[in-house]
Amino acid sequence: MGSRSEVAQQSEKPQRAPTLANVAERAGVAISTASRALSNPGRVNAVTRGRIEKVAAELGYSPNWQARALTSGKVGAIAVLVSDVTNPFYFGIIRGTQRQLKASGYSQLLIDTEESDQNEDDLLHRLRSSFDGVILAASRLSDRALAKLADELPLVAVNRQTRGVPSVFIDTPSGVVQALEHLVSLGHRDIAYVSGPATSWSNESRWRALVKAASARGATMHRLGPFSPRLHAGAAAADAVLNTGATAAIAFNDLLAIGMLQHLAARGVRVPEQLSIVGCDDIFGADFCNPPLTTLTAPVEQAGRLAVTMLVAQLDGGSAPGQRQASVLPTYLTVRSSTGPAAEKEI
Amino acid sequence: MGSRSEVAQQSEKPQRAPTLANVAERAGVAISTASRALSNPGRVNAVTRGRIEKVAAELGYSPNWQARALTSGKVGAIAVLVSDVTNPFYFGIIRGTQRQLKASGYSQLLIDTEESDQNEDDLLHRLRSSFDGVILAASRLSDRALAKLADELPLVAVNRQTRGVPSVFIDTPSGVVQALEHLVSLGHRDIAYVSGPATSWSNESRWRALVKAASARGATMHRLGPFSPRLHAGAAAADAVLNTGATAAIAFNDLLAIGMLQHLAARGVRVPEQLSIVGCDDIFGADFCNPPLTTLTAPVEQAGRLAVTMLVAQLDGGSAPGQRQASVLPTYLTVRSSTGPAAEKEI
DNA sequence: AAACAGATGGCAAACGTTTGCCACTCTGCT
DNA sequence: AGCAGAGTGGCAAACGTTTGCCATCTGTTT
Incomplete structure (x- = not known):
């Protein structure tokens, strides 16, 4: 022994x-x-x-938390669902939730849904008894399923706006318009949008915001994709952009944008001289890639913290349905070196 | 449906x-x-x-997991302790543990100890009933405290070699010697080691390996630091290196190395022409920073997976004391563009 | 002196499982 | 006939808490 x-x-x-x-x-x-x-x-x-x-x-x-949970119904843990632990975007969220949860005396159950809504729903129900509430970072659930879920358990969604679902929304749609203004002011008229996963709600709302803003500013948008929101998908995305003849591209996220940067460098296309690139999120690395990326800075960590705060309030305040609310966090454009004046169009 | x-x-x-x-x-x-x-x-x-x-x-x-835990003593969760959620190095670990835990039917309790051994011990005892076992990624605990802990609960340490403590060790000490060989072969004779936190076990073992190898190869090592293993500490580290007159530097981790790269660029010092830089870990971003970083590629995700596998075996096999083991994972040097021939020494 | 209130401590019933043990019903065998 | 043994199902006792309720004790008010 x-x-x-x-x-x-x-x-x-x-x-x-x-x-x-x-x-x-x-x-x-x-x-x-x-x-x-x-x-x-x-x-x-x-x-x-x-x-x-x-x-x-x-x-x-x-x-013993288990025993305590049995009578009190509170387990002292909160589940944080991300669709892909691999994605640096979520690191910021996780960091934020981790800190705030700790401060509130909760533990963090980290769950990876691997981009599957099926998984998401399943896991949540299977583990129902292991947490007091859930933070859904970029849920892949349909609006309907999400609303239903919000009815069944305390929940805060991040980057999702659905009626009746408390949420923290990072306002990239309006940020993306800032990016557009920036590009237009540099003389760009043909701009590509490199879209992310088809199931992503943010992706859709960004595109809508772009189209709307573009027409008012005399610019033409080209929609490309969907692409996987990963580094390696940047190669395909870059080639697609080149084919459209656009002089600038806005990517669904920084991962894609950086991937594009890499591929463009390999192909000998100069950024920003020949093509301007804008990313989204300002993830770790966006400031030191080559060239440093112009991107939409999103207050990701703050979003994580806020989500926890809202969730904890919901838990303590005894799910008063009136308390449901949606917070909006602004984003701003951080201009670095991957954007510049539009290339002369060769006729 | x-x-x-x-x-x-x-x-x-x-x-x-x-x-x-x-x-x-x-x-x-x-x-x-x-x-x-x-x-x-x-x-x-x-x-x-x-x-x-x-x-x-x-x-x-x-x-209900809580109720089940009460009788069976198994809660179905494993705690993963990292000393700083912010550090990209841990993302790899977390990714690995997440995947393997999921495959083994466990949940992941993610805990940030914020670099404090006090915190580490405290949290572990307070939450003792909430997990079946623990994975300590880069514990800040003393050897003694660690061994004691390993006696009290099922545990696997990552990047730590202590008698009686099952562990997964990423062999950076011997990797770091590869880096040294690389630099020496490029003509470098004065090499700085930019060290990390004083409490880091890995930091110490790397330094020892370096000194030993350097003397056999006619190179001189300069030890600098300790520095915080963060991006922003790279500035101070870079200046320190410049003062030593070394022509190359090996940094405790990529974060520091990339931080140095940024600061050096700002100061107009050309890498690798004037100074060669080697990092450790090959974190996300090491391949696309400017210039791309020569670094020790560590199989981080695999380490996370392996740690889980070992822990689960320990849990299922009823802590057979004989099963205690230590795995060693090799690292290899990935040469990119931040290293080059030694600069001519101006006399 | 009686009655009352507040403070303090204990009893026991939950909470939702798992599991040792016992009871019953069949077969098939001696 | 009698019985061993397998196959099934149920009873009830854990597991470690929390909490409603009751009992006791003390001091205060009438």
């Missing part, structure tokens, strides 16, 4: 973690009193409480 | 999740039978089982 330390030497106890019963016994009180001393301090005499606390500390007691 | 909706539509029940009792009642069997039908299929008649399974599906039953 594994040679534990002191205690095990003597008696061959299985070394179970100390329970409330142990504390109570050693302090000479009933379990209920011990429980109250630790979680409802006002309810018990100061001196008794002191004794109990002392014993608890000696024994290194810490409450 | 939505098999869950029907019931809820009708009555305004508090919408509690269906329990085994509900299933049993509706199937006309005892709770124990229902339990066995679902988790110990051989123990109950095929036709009864069929009926129970059908009812369970209808009701959308899924077992």
Whole structure:
């Protein structure tokens, strides 16, 4: 058997973690009193409480979350669903949720849905009892399914606007218009939009915002894709852009944009002289790629934090349906070196 | 399709999740039978089982993990501790653990210790009941504390070699020697090592490997730091290197290396013409920074997966003490453009 | 002196599982 | 006939908490 330390030497106890019963016994009180001393301090005499606390500390007691969950219904954990742990965009979200959750005393259950709505729904129901609430970062669920889900459990969606679903929305659609203005002011008239996954809600809303804004500014948009929102998809995307004859491209996200940059460099197309590129999100790396990427800076970490704050409020405030709200976080354009004056059109 | 909706539509029940009792009642069997039908299929008649399974599906039953944990002692979750969620190095680990955990049917509890050993120990004890085992990615714990912990709970350490502690070790020390060879072959004789956090075990072992290898190859090592393993610390690190007069530098990690690249570019120092830079880890971005970074490619994701595999084996195999093992994963040098022939020494 | 209120502590019933043990019903065998 | 043994199903006791309710004790008010 594994040679534990002191205690095990003597008696061959299985070394179970100390329970409330142990504390109570050693302090000479009933379990209920011990429980109250630790979680409802006002309810018990100061001196008794002191004794109990002392014993608890000696024994290194810490409450069993499982058992507690059984009666209280609260498990003290929140699930964070991302559609792809691999995507740096989510790192920012995760960072934000992690920090805020910790500050609120919750644990973070990280779940990767692998871009599948089926998976998303399944996992959520299978693990229903393991968390108090959910943060859906870029859910692939349909509006209908999402609304239904929001009815069944406490939830905050990130980057999603659906009636009746509390959400934190990073306003890239209006940011993307800033990008358009920037390009138009540099003389670009033919602009490509390199779109992301077909199931992405953000993708759609960005495109709509672009078309609308473009016509008012005398620019023509070309929609390309869908492309996988990954680095390696940038190659195909870059080639597609080249074919349209557009002088600038706005990509669904920075991953695609950086991938394009790489491929363009390999093909000898100069950025921004021959083609301007704009990304979305300002992920890690956007500032040190070559050339540094002009992109929409999204307050991703803040979004994660805010989502947690809203969710926790929802949990504590007893899901008052009126409290449902949607926050909007602004984005702004960060101009770096991947955009420049439009190339002369060769006639 | 939505098999869950029907019931809820009708009555305004508090919408509690269906329990085994509900299933049993509706199937006309005892709770124990229902339990066995679902988790110990051989123990109950095929036709009864069929009926129970059908009812369970209808009701959308899924077992309560908390309750199950109470009797079985298994919660179905594994904690992954990282010292800083912000650090891209851990993204690889997290990605690996996430995938393998999912495949093994476990959930992932992600915990950020914020570089504090105090935090690490605390959190682990407070949450002890919420996970079955732990993966410590780059623990800041002392060898002694770590060994003690490994005795108390199932654990696998990543990038740490301590007697009696199962671990996955990414062999950067020998990789770093490859880097040294590379630099020496390019004519470098004065080489700086830009070290990371003082508490980092890897940092120490890399330095030792370097000194040892350097003397045999007639090169001189300069130790600088400690520096925070962050991008922004690269500026200070770069200046420090410049002061030593070294013609090449090996950085504790890519973050530092890329930070140095940025600062050097700003100062007008050409890489690799005037100074060669080598990083460690080959994180996201190392291939597209400017210039692309020569670095030690570490199989990070694989390390995460392997750690999970080992941990799960430990959990299932009932902590056979003999099974304790340490795996070593090799690294290799990926040469890109941040290294080149040594600059002529101006006399 | 009686009655009352507040403070304090204990009993026991939940919460939703798993599982050891017992009871019953069949077969098939001696 | 009697019975061993397998195949099924149920009872009830855990697991470690929380919490409603009751009992006791103390001091205060009438």
